[in-house]
Amino acid sequence: MNSEENQTKLHVTQVTAHLQNLVDNSANLLANQNEISKYEKFFGFQYSSDIQTVNIGQIIKDAKKKYFADTNNYFSSKIEVYDTVEMGKGVRATEDIIAGTCVIVEKAFLVAGEAVMKQMYDIKKKIPQYQQHVELLKQLYVPEPISAEVSEQDLSQLTKYNGYGEPDRLGNNIDLLDHLFLKISAVNHSCAANVTLRCYGDVGVVIARENIKSGDQIFICYKPITFPLSSHSSILQQNFNFTCKCSLCSYLTSNSQQFDQIYNNFVQTLKSLKPSEYKTHLIPLVKSSVLNMNVDLKRQFVNSVIQTILLLRNRKVMERNENGAVLLLLIQMQIDSYLVKDQIVEYQSQLFKLLLTKSKMQTQTKDKKKLKDQAREIFVKYEAGGQSAFDALCAEYFENDDVSWVK
């Protein structure tokens, strides 16, 4: 066995032991109802609604059995870490993967933001697993080689460049990137990502957004997918300090003029439409604009359109009410045309917020009720979490008056 294989084997052994420990320890922990429904929804298990009989440890154990019966650890036999030519280490598929299926389930070996890392450094001698963690941390990416002793700065860099976070359903998790993984942290970024990551407690779950061929690299999008394309590179530069070399960015670099031209034409036509024409003209306009684009670009185009409309709305170029109807149509179009199920949750959350914000502006109670019903219908249709998730979001967004999310 060569030294790389030895090292990998060592990781797997260390991590498996660590995970087993965590699972066993959590087996007696009763989970709260929210967490249970998150896991249940994701893994598709039905558990008794009596929380006394449910525990997260068991759910994770079952998930492990269901998805990874053929391996002894939490990762997947469908992937491997390898050296890419352009992006350092990366992860690729070792078999064909079907859209919507689970690609990796992995427990974070450490959940520690930059502040915790600092504390951990200060009190390192008191933490029994410190040395083990440091050995694992040394495997992760940092721009400069880390010192043998692992300095305080090294620790905070490790989190900065390799951490992922729990989503808050709306993609605003960019500051909470504190989960460190061995495999998932080796997955590179693409603006046209083919997998998506969600963290459930300290378990990271990677799902295929589309069919992936054996040998293809898998990519997570490091930023919320709804961010406009124009802000991609600055977000990646600012937060992760790299210039994106993904296929979409490369495509846009060589075809940016063409993309810009189509987009500018689209915006001009949009501005020339009367609000009453939006409903009938907008979707055909978007469809004709994206006619010759590949699927990544189409997805990006519709995202940009949504952002543009929000912008026009904020500049009061468009009427708020009309704008709501247009956004609704566009988001539905996204859902229907391009997105696999996992992403839909993010989109209809936006849609939902939009409807609620819109309904707040209506003075008539019956209009409010109609919009709420409409939102509920969409929510249920796309299985975003059913009635209880709807109620939770209602409580959060409808009852409080803050609409700053659109600004």
Ligand SMILES: C[S@@+](CC[C@H](N)C(=O)[O-])C[C@H]1O[C@@H](n2cnc3c(N)ncnc32)[C@H](O)[C@@H]1O
């Ligand atoms: C979480 S690590 C991913 C694994 C990393 N490639 C490694 O060698 O361990 C994130 C780093 O990978 C590199 N990277 C990821 N996606 C990239 C992309 N699309 N273009 C260029 N570099 C990328 C950047 O250096 C980034 O800071």
